[in-house]
Amino acid sequence: MKTSCDDSNQLPPGDLEFSMAAIDKKILVLSGKGGVGKSTAAVNIAVELSRRGLNVGLLDIDLHGPSVPRMTDTSDVHCSTIKDKIVPIQAGNLKIMSIAYLLQDEKQAVIWRGPMKHTVIKQLLGNTDWGILDYLIVDFPPGTGDEPLAAAELIGDGAEAVVVTTPQQVAVGDVRRCITFCEKLSLTVRGIVENMSSAVCPACGEVFNIYGSEGGRKLAEETGIELLGSIPIDPKITAGADEGRPISESGADEATLKALACIIDKLLKDTNKTTKGNDNMRIAIPLADGKLTLHFGHCRQFAVMDVDPENKSITAREDMVPPEHEPGVLPKWLHGMGVTHIIAAGMGQRAQQLFNQNGIEVIVGAEADTPENLVKAFLSESLVTGQNICDH
Numbered sequence: 001m002k003t004s005c006d007d008s009n010q011l012p013p014g015d016l017e018f019s020m021a022a023i024d025k026k027i028l029v030l031s032g033k034g035g036v037g038k039s040t041a042a043v044n045i046a047v048e049l050s051r052r053g054l055n056v057g058l059l060d061i062d063l064h065g066p067s068v069p070r071m072t073d074t075s076d077v078h079c080s081t082i083k084d085k086i087v088p089i090q091a092g093n094l095k096i097m098s099i100a101y102l103l104q105d106e107k108q109a110v111i112w113r114g115p116m117k118h119t120v121i122k123q124l125l126g127n128t129d130w131g132i133l134d135y136l137i138v139d140f141p142p143g144t145g146d147e148p149l150a151a152a153e154l155i156g157d158g159a160e161a162v163v164v165t166t167p168q169q170v171a172v173g174d175v176r177r178c179i180t181f182c183e184k185l186s187l188t189v190r191g192i193v194e195n196m197s198s199a200v201c202p203a204c205g206e207v208f209n210i211y212g213s214e215g216g217r218k219l220a221e222e223t224g225i226e227l228l229g230s231i232p233i234d235p236k237i238t239a240g241a242d243e244g245r246p247i248s249e250s251g252a253d254e255a256t257l258k259a260l261a262c263i264i265d266k267l268l269k270d271t272n273k274t275t276k277g278n279d280n281m282r283i284a285i286p287l288a289d290g291k292l293t294l295h296f297g298h299c300r301q302f303a304v305m306d307v308d309p310e311n312k313s314i315t316a317r318e319d320m321v322p323p324e325h326e327p328g329v330l331p332k333w334l335h336g337m338g339v340t341h342i343i344a345a346g347m348g349q350r351a352q353q354l355f356n357q358n359g360i361e362v363i364v365g366a367e368a369d370t371p372e373n374l375v376k377a378f379l380s381e382s383l384v385t386g387q388n389i390c391d392h
């Protein structure tokens with residue numbers, strides 16, 4: 001995988017909440033035990049999603065055995081920081097960050113105590129310059145102990161889990177413990193990946209279900225959680241991972257590639273990105289005294305209006321306090337909340353560009369009025385817009 005350290009698209013320092021708000025979907029890849037293929041699943045899900053044109057982050061917080069650098073051929077890379085932000089490794093539209101990039105030697109993390117681990121995980125999440133992402137795939141520490149618990153809490157609301165298991169594990173309690181762990185944290189379990197489910201004959205390509213073929217399906221039925229796919233044992237996966245190649249570049253068997261494609265299709269199937277962007281509309285209006293402010297740069301509140309464009313009606317309103325105004329922060333914050341339009345009185349060209357880069361359409365020159373009146377006028381195409389009085 002060809003990589004470089006990305007020093008473009010710098011964002012100003014922000015905290016964990018703001019970094020996470022700019023990421024549409026967070027998928028935590030979990031397993032009840034080590035060695036079942038959790039990192040393999042995390043790396044390949046991230047790579048495949050990025051190959052489908054999505055902006056993806058891959059974060060490895062498996063402190064005791066970070067495998068992502070080896071699997072992505074980035075073991076020799078050391079990360080730089082710019083303006084307090086750690087610059088992730090960039091491979092196309094995939095951004096990779098691993099605890100291993102920050103360690104002087106591999107064993108360093110193993111001796112850290114709980115609070116130190118917590119601080120490092122927080123830094124990796126909040127201080128990495130992820131920018132705007134469609135997906136962040138997180139390779140979690142195995143098990144359901146304190147480390148994964150603390151990490152899941154840091155990532156916060158709205159994350160989903162993918163549980164990786166093997167046919168042997170399906171039969172024991174580890175997977176169920178993982179599911180209980182997710183329930184306790186109110187984490188949605190997006191699906192189960194059954195790994196090493198069968199073996200492919202290298203001579204004829206026939207698939208043998210060494211452990212029987214029903215384990216994953218039965219577990220899915222029993223728990224009501226979708227079986228995303230069953231990946232066979234394929235020596236090409238092991239060899240590819242050791243050479244830093246994802247499954248799709250490892251010469252893996254047809255059955256393996258199909259299984260991986262099935263997992264990605266299912267993950268994307270009901271990804272409702274439209275709720276945050278395409279069909280629905282979310283209009284943000286900077287406020288002062290309940291009306292559109294003429295001083296955008298100083299506004300202390302935004303009305304965020306959900307709109308049904310078909311019926312030209314307002315479906316919800318939420319008033320939000322923005323973070324401190326620093327270049328690039330507001331567009332990122334509003335994008336993270338799924339805002340598609342902003343109605344302002346005046347705005348500088350540079351700020352407009354930043355909003356546009358974040359997929360937010362800017363309407364300038366509106367007059368001080370209530371958010372409801374402005375949005376109704378906008379929807380009926382009667383919004384009066386005059387001069388763009390830029391107030392910086």
Ligand SMILES: Nc1ncnc2c1ncn2[C@@H]1O[C@H](COP(=O)(O)OP(=O)(O)OP(=O)(O)O)[C@@H](O)[C@H]1O
Binds near residue numbers: 062196
């Ligand atoms: N389906 C598969 N076929 C063949 N080899 C596989 C398969 N899945 C994973 N492996 C190999 O098994 C080993 C363990 O996989 P991996 O590191 O992904 O597991 P893990 O659950 O993340 O382990 P740990 O918790 O120790 O990090 C790796 O060498 C990997 O290449």
